Structure formats: structure tokens, C-alpha cells
Amino acid sequence: MTNISHIVIVGGGSAGWLSAGIIAAKLKQSVASGFTVTLIESNTIASVGVGEGTWPTMRSTLKNMGISETEFIKQCDVSFKQGAKFARWRTGKQDDYYYHPLVLPQGFEQLDLVPHWQASDSPLSFSEMVCPQESLCEQGLAPKLITTPEYRAVANYAYHMDAGKFATFLQQHCVENLDVHHIVDDVVGVNKTDSGDISSLATAKHGQIKGDLFIDCTGFKALLIGEHLNVPFVSCNETLFVDQALAIQVPYQQENSAIASHTISTAQSAGWIWDIGLPTRRGVGHVYSSRHVGEDHAYQQLMQYLSGQVDKPESLDVKKIPIEAGHRAQFWKNNCVAIGLSAGFLEPLEASALLLIEISAQMVVDQLPTNRQVMDIVAKRYNETFTYRWARIIDFLKLHYCLSERTDNPFWIEHRDPSTMSERLQEQLMLWKHQFPSDADFESALEIFPAASYQYVLYGMGFRTHQNPLGRSQQSIDRAQMAFKKNIAETQQMSNVLQSNRDLLEKIYKYGLQTI
Numbered sequence: 297m298t299n300i301s302h303i304v305i306v307g308g309g310s311a312g313w314l315s316a317g318i319i320a321a322k323l324k325q326s327v328a329s330g331f332t333v334t335l336i337e338s339n340t341i342a343s344v345g346v347g348e349g350t351w352p353t354m355r356s357t358l359k360n361m362g363i364s365e366t367e368f369i370k371q372c373d374v375s376f377k378q379g380a381k382f383a384r385w386r387t388g389k390q391d392d393y394y395y396h397p398l399v400l401p402q403g404f405e406q407l408d409l410v411p412h413w414q415a416s417d418s419p420l421s422f423s424e425m426v427c428p429q430e431s432l433c434e435q436g437l438a439p440k441l442i443t444t445p446e447y448r449a450v451a452n453y454a455y456h457m458d459a460g461k462f463a464t465f466l467q468q469h470c471v472e473n474l475d476v477h478h479i480v481d482d483v484v485g486v487n488k489t490d491s492g493d494i495s496s497l498a499t500a501k502h503g504q505i506k507g508d509l510f511i512d513c514t515g516f517k518a519l520l521i522g523e524h525l526n527v528p529f530v531s532c533n534e535t536l537f538v539d540q541a542l543a544i545q546v547p548y549q550q551e552n553s554a555i556a557s558h559t560i561s562t563a564q565s566a567g568w569i570w571d572i573g574l575p576t577r578r579g580v581g582h583v584y585s586s587r588h589v590g591e592d593h594a595y596q597q598l599m600q601y602l603s604g605q606v607d608k609p610e611s612l613d614v615k616k617i618p619i620e621a622g623h624r625a626q627f628w629k630n631n632c633v634a635i636g637l638s639a640g641f642l643e644p645l646e647a648s649a650l651l652l653i654e655i656s657a658q659m660v661v662d663q664l665p666t667n668r669q670v671m672d673i674v675a676k677r678y679n680e681t682f683t684y685r686w687a688r689i690i691d692f693l694k695l696h697y698c699l700s701e702r703t704d705n706p707f708w709i710e711h712r713d714p715s716t717m718s719e720r721l722q723e724q725l726m727l728w729k730h731q732f733p734s735d736a737d738f739e740s741a742l743e744i745f746p747a748a749s750y751q752y753v754l755y756g757m758g759f760r761t762h763q764n765p766l767g768r769s770q771q772s773i774d775r776a777q778m779a780f781k782k783n784i785a786e787t788q789q790m791s792n793v794l795q796s797n798r799d800l801l802e803k804i805y806k807y808g809l810q811t812i
């Protein structure tokens with residue numbers, strides 16, 4: 297019986313180094329010995345080099361790897377992210393926007409504020425009325441103070457960062473502190489046993505690299521899972537239509553320009569533009585459906601977006617990235633697991649790709665099969681878990697589109713066609729017309745987007761649920777009033793003490809955050 301002790305990762309993008317760090321950190325903390333983690337990366341095949349928005353989970357991921365938050369902030373051009381602002385998604389008009397913040401509505405566990413917000417006819421948006429984060433973002437405020445220790449928050453937060461610097465930073469930490477064996481070479485062949493397992497990888501300069509478990513982090517190439525294990529790619533381009541990205545790095549006009557505390561996603565005629573503010577530059581890109589808009593027009597829309605914000609936007613280098621929404625039919629086959637873009641791709645509307653990498657690597661190491669005999673059982677469970685998770689992310693991304701009232705391009709109209717949605721999403725939308733979305737709709741422990749996320753998007757997009765008098769008692773009305781008041785007080789309190797994103801980052805460069 298072969299024990300599983302040698303793990304070989306191919307690929308040195310965010311997926312490879314995050315997986316290496318998550319797995320090696322856990323193995324290092326364990327009392328068991330004899331494990332090795334090897335990462336092979338090519339220095340001739342480029343990484344995709346984008347992927348700059350994260351989830352709050354990245355804080356615990358980095359902390360568990362033993363990384364100093366201050367060092368991460370200093371070395372990876374990091375800024376704080378407190379959610380996403382979706383502009384022009386509903387009507388397409390100039391003043392049309394809503395937020396998906398990173399905090400739960402006030403008292404969410406005990407009380408559902410949606411019926412009370414809806415009954416109030418307040419001019420405030422749902423997110424403004426139930427949490428402070430929309431206001432903090434609109435004011436450009438950071439989510440913590442210089443006295444708040446590393447990884448702790450005043451308001452929940454994630455990060456924006458430079459993807460290239462992040463991979464280099466993780467590489468250094470993994471090699472120097474977590475004993476990851478790093479090989480810079482091209483994998484040129486895959487050797488398999490009669491059962492179809494990978495026995496070793498042939499490299500151009502380092503000979504054969506043997507392993508017990510192989511992790512494919514080779515990006516869109518999917519060298520092991522796709523090319524060698526022939527696991528099919530399941531496209532979902534009939535649900536999510538965007539298939540091209542144009543990415544640009546945009547300099548600030550002034551060194552001390554404000555840094556947005558949130559990702560800005562602005563809908564276009566057949567896609568959307570992301571805008572991520574880092575301390576030294578912005579990362580901006582247009583993801584669009586080439587079936588609905590030509591490349592020239594998509595480029596012009598990007599230039600139009602940047603005009604007035606930057607001199608000569610047409611002089612900036614544009615990186616064109618073809619994309620296809622979908623994922624592998626299996627993520628773990630034989631003794632090979634695909635993590636990152638090799639496992640699949642969904643448009644970065646909710647920055648779910650890095651999250652998927654974090655939770656995939658975590659599950660691999662948490663459930664690491666002790667020997668080959670039990671590996672297929674773990675693989676089956678892993679595949680069920682991630683098939684469910686990918687399907688739920690697809691539904692949640694689709695939700696942003698199918699509620700739109702835009703008619704300016706068939707792109708939006710086709711998105712509302714029920715035949716482009718999963719049956720589950722259609723059913724939920726029907727149900728939510730008559731009852732408010734709640735945790736009861738998201739019972740699985742594997743849920744990635746909770747009911748609160750659905751509430752922010754649904755009601756941000758103008759969805760209405762028929763009032764059900766059964767849902768509101770006098771007691772719940774009183775408690776909701778208290779929650780709304782509490783929110784006003786907390787928003788005021790936080791607004792008084794928090795500094796701007798840039799001011800806090802500058803203090804961190806100077807003094808560092810207190811370690812815990």
C-alpha cells in the first residue's frame with residue numbers, strides 16, 4: 297500500500313503558490329514527518345498575471361501560513377477591499393448602483409431586516425439601511441485603524457493586490473519558511489502507471505520528478521488534468537456569456553490619489569469593466585461577450601471609461617485574455633487534483649477564483665488520504681463538494697445579470713431568458729417573489745454565498761418580494777427599528793474614527809501593524 301507523502305505541484309501562479317503554502321503550512325504544523333511538497337514552475341510559460349481581488353478568507357489563509365500582514369501589505373502593493381460596487385447593472389443609467397458589502401446585515405442571525413426595509417419605503421438602499429459598509433466605501437475609508445492588530449478588523453475586509461508580486465511573495469515565504477522544494481523547469485512529459493495514475497513528471501533539465509499526489513496548477517493549459525488525464529471541460533457559456541478580457545494597468549494622475557475601498561464593476565453594453573485601486577496603480581479591465589460586441593467597440597468602451605481619469609489612455613498596454621466559463625467534469629482524477637484555472641474559470645464578478653483555490657487546497661490537506669487505497673473515496677467526496685460549489689457560484693453570478701432591466705443590447709435580454717438559468721435559480725427566483733430569501737434556502741454546509749449575499753444583490757437590483765404579513769410581528773417591527781438605529785449610530789461612529797485607505801496604508805508602511 298503506497299503512503300501519500302510526496303506532493304508535487306506544477307505551476308507557479310497564484311494557484312500553485314497558494315496551494316503550496318496552505319498544504320505545506322499544515323503539514324509543517326503536524327506531528328507527522330516525512331512529507332515533502334515540491335513545486336515545479338516554468339520560467340518560459342507566463343502566468344495569467346491578473347486576479348487582484350480577494351475575499352476576507354484570504355486573511356486567515358495568510359495568517360495560517362505564518363505570514364505577517366504588514367509584510368504582505370508592503371510587498372504586494374496591497375489595499376483594503378470592503379466589497380463591490382455594481383454600477384449601471386439595473387437600468388444602465390448614470391446614478392444606478394448598489395453594493396455587495398462584506399458584512400452581514402445588522403442582527404442577521406436573529407432577525408431578517410428585508411421585510412422591514414421593504415415596508416419602510418425608505419429612500420436608503422437596502423445595504424445602506426442595514427450595514428455601515430456602503431457608507432464607508434463611498435467615503436473611501438479603510439476598514440481598520442493603525443492600532444487594530446494584524447488581520448483583525450473594525451469592518452470586515454479583504455484585499456486588492458498585485459497578482460505578480462503576490463506569487464513572488466508567496467514563493468519566497470514557502471521556500472524560506474515552509475520547506476517547499478522549488479524547481480524552475482518545464483514539465484515536458486507525464487509518466488503513468490497501468491491504472492492511469494501519474495507516477496512521475498518528465499522535466500526538461502531536472503529529469504523525472506516522482507510523487508504520490510500531483511496538483512495541476514498549470515492555469516488554462518490544464519497540462520495534467522486536461523491534456524494527460526483527458527478530463528473534459530464542461531462549458532457554461534450558455535449561462536455566462538463573457539468570453540474575452542482586455543486588461544490594463546492604469547497609473548494614478550497624482551501620487552496621493554484616493555484609493556477606492558471597494559472593487560467597482562461598471563456594466564457595459566455586453567459585459568462589464570472592473571476597476572481595482574492599488575497604492576501605486578489601478579487594475580482596470582473589460583470582460584465582454586464577443587458574440588454581442590466587437591473587440592474594437594469593447595476597446596473603445598474601455599477607453600471611454602478611462603477618459604477624463606487618465607491622460608492618453610490609448611497609450612497604455614492592453615493585455616487580451618480569451619476566457620471561457622466552465623470547469624472540469626472532475627477536479628480530482630486518479631492521483632491528480634486540479635486547482636486554479638486548470639480546474640475552471642468563471643468571470644471575476646465576485647472574485648471567487650482565489651477563494652476557490654484557498655478552499656480547494658485546504659480540503660486537499662485537511663482530507664489528505666493516508667494511502668492510495670483510500671484516495672478514490674476522498675476524490676469522490678472532493679468532486680461532489682466542488683461540483684456543488686461551482687454550480688452555486690454560477691447561479692450567484694447569473695443572478696447579477698438576470699435581474700437587469702437593461703435593453704440596450706441582446707446580451708442583457710438573453711441573460712433574462714429562463715433557458716439560460718439553472719432550474720434551481722429559476723425556482724428560487726419564483727419563491728423569493730413570495731417569501732424573503734433566508735438561511736433555509738441555503739442549508740448546505742458547502743454554501744459559498746449565504747442568504748445575506750443574495751439579499752444584497754436581489755434588493756440592490758430592485759427585486760421586490762410580495763409582503764407577507766405573517767413575516768412581521770409587532771415585536772419584530774420594534775427590533776428592526778432598533779437595528780436600523782444601531783446601524784446609523786455605528787456608521788457615524790466608524791466614519792468618525794476611520795482614515796482613508798491611503799492614509800492607513802501609509803501609516804502601515806511607516807509603523808507596521810501590531811502582531812498577534
Ligand SMILES: Cc1cc2nc3c(=O)[nH]c(=O)nc-3n(C[C@H](O)[C@H](O)[C@H](O)COP(=O)(O)OP(=O)(O)OC[C@H]3O[C@@H](n4cnc5c(N)ncnc54)[C@H](O)[C@@H]3O)c2cc1C
Pocket residue numbers: 306307308309310311312336337338339340341342343344345346347348349350459481482483484513514515516517519541543581617619635636637638644647648649650651
Ligand atoms: C481577466 C481575469 C480577471 C481575474 N480577476 C480575478 C479577481 O479579481 N479575483 C480572483 O479571485 N480571481 C481573478 N481571476 C482568476 C485568477 O487570475 C486566477 O484564478 C489565479 O491567477 C490563478 O491562476 P493559476 O495559478 O491557476 O494560473 P496561472 O497564473 O496562469 O499560472 C500557471 C502556471 O503554470 C505554469 N506552467 C504551465 N505549463 C507548465 C509546464 N509545462 N511546466 C511547468 N510549469 C508550467 C506557468 O509557468 C505558471 O506558473 C481573474 C482571471 C482573469 C482571466
